[in-house]
Amino acid sequence: SCAGGAVGHWRFASAELVRARRMAALERDFDANEELAALVADLIDEVQRLRAQLQSAGLAAGQSPPGP
Template sequence: MSQALSPLDAVLEEHGLTLQQLTSLGEVDLEWVSRHIAEGQLAPQRHGGEWRFSSAMLLRVRRIAALERDFEAVPELAALVADMQEEIDGLRRRLRRAGLE
């Protein structure tokens, strides 16, 4: 049984965040986002010729930026840790859906 999206999440998933919204909400700058996209650590969607970012991508940006800032992690390591956190979150969701957690 899937959980219903909030109205805000539904809009985000349909339209996504703009680059400006992502930088503001993620508390990062344009250069930071561009560098992480170029290095393959962020994968935005193209929408009408501009990048769009999901709510999951916003969470990823916040995680990577916090790891870089708080632990002085290099971007590649921060992205790897974010990958592992995303995998753990997904496994926990599956356990909850199966009634095992």
């Protein structure tokens, strides 16, 4: 979401800027349409979220699972 008053004074959260840049790169580098770029960005976000959950549970790649 964005916040701002006058036209031309938009503010976005850093995660939204990262997502917009990622989508622009997908559209440019792979000639992807907007819908495909958004889908890929959603999937990348989901993979990152799941990796963070695994890491917080001690199950990230390269880590040994917690013992009994």
